[in-house]
Amino acid sequence: MSKQEEPSIFTQRREEKTGTLGHTDRLQSWDETRSSKSTSLSSGETADASNAALEPPATHPEPANALLAGLAHASPAPKQVQAEPEAAWTSRDRKANQAPPGSGSKPRHHGDQGRRANGRPLTPYFFLVAGLLFFISLLLFFRQLNNNSTPSILRTTKETVSIPEPEIKMATEQTFIAIKPDGVQRGLVGPIISRFENRGYKLVALKLVSPSKEHLETHYADLKEKPFFPGLVQYMLSGPIAAMVWEGRDAVKTGRVLLGATNPLASAPGTIRGDFAIDVGRNVCHGSDSVENAKKEIALWFKEGEVINYQSHSASWIYEKA
Numbered sequence: 001m002s003k004q005e006e007p008s009i010f011t012q013r014r015e016e017k018t019g020t021l022g023h024t025d026r027l028q029s030w031d032e033t034r035s036s037k038s039t040s041l042s043s044g045e046t047a048d049a050s051n052a053a054l055e056p057p058a059t060h061p062e063p064a065n066a067l068l069a070g071l072a073h074a075s076p077a078p079k080q081v082q083a084e085p086e087a088a089w090t091s092r093d094r095k096a097n098q099a100p101p102g103s104g105s106k107p108r109h110h111g112d113q114g115r116r117a118n119g120r121p122l123t124p125y126f127f128l129v130a131g132l133l134f135f136i137s138l139l140l141f142f143r144q145l146n147n148n149s150t151p152s153i154l155r156t157t158k159e160t161v162s163i164p165e166p167e168i169k170m171a172t173e174q175t176f177i178a179i180k181p182d183g184v185q186r187g188l189v190g191p192i193i194s195r196f197e198n199r200g201y202k203l204v205a206l207k208l209v210s211p212s213k214e215h216l217e218t219h220y221a222d223l224k225e226k227p228f229f230p231g232l233v234q235y236m237l238s239g240p241i242a243a244m245v246w247e248g249r250d251a252v253k254t255g256r257v258l259l260g261a262t263n264p265l266a267s268a269p270g271t272i273r274g275d276f277a278i279d280v281g282r283n284v285c286h287g288s289d290s291v292e293n294a295k296k297e298i299a300l301w302f303k304e305g306e307v308i309n310y311q312s313h314s315a316s317w318i319y320e321k322a
Helices: 006-018 023-040 045-054 061-074 092-093 111-114 124-161 182-184 189-199 213-219 231-236 249-258 274-275 293-299
Strands: 172-179 201-210 239-248 285-287
Touching: 023 249, 045 293, 092 249, 111 189, 111 285, 124 285, 172 189, 172 249, 182 189, 182 239, 189 239, 189 274, 213 231, 239 249, 249 293
Parallel strands: none
Antiparallel strands: 172 239, 172 285, 201 239
């Protein structure tokens, strides 16, 4: 055996040990080596010894093949998938957005169609927020449109439809009514006020006072020469007095009618004195006997600003509109 042929023999043996050659390839390599060695060596014992040394060990192909088949059946080798060219892919695969294997790109799935550019899925909150923003923008748009068109219509409507209500024209006057100490002590303030309110008059001033002697003497100045004047003043100083101002048509005259005669026994039933008094010295209340005296008494008993001027809600139900 020549030195140049030794590396190939060792190489073949090394490949046999590592398993890189198959069973059939090993037999063919041994046959070729043996034929080449037989031509280069001379006949004789030396050639027989070399051939004996170069002969492969006795192999048993049937058991080996059976063993390999059993191993393959127990753990089959994974199939190697060869990369196919892009042209081999069908139009159906292209419609399904599947990239060909071996092309280096990941296949696209149907679920990726609802994704943003950054790859994150579009959640329901995104669509909810988008819908709310769209709805708000519509509301703002129509509101601005209404603001631009409505004011002129409203102004025209107010100018056209607004009709001033007819004023209640009447000759109103005010009268002074005082509930004397006996009426206050007996709790007749409420019933007396109700008589005037039920008739339709408006209360514009009311206060509970304890006047001085000088104040009372000024109030009854026309009775100063009367013999009962001192007793009258003392009676009026005996307790608080409820001073009132009532307003309405013919308030002075009608007020005197509601009070009744100065002597309660001469007062008709249904009047204040006719219903609540008996003695002339305890005739419950006082009322102005004229418009001029009413103005003087109101100025005496009430300061400026204490008489309130206001519109009663029931005036249109008491007085006829002009």
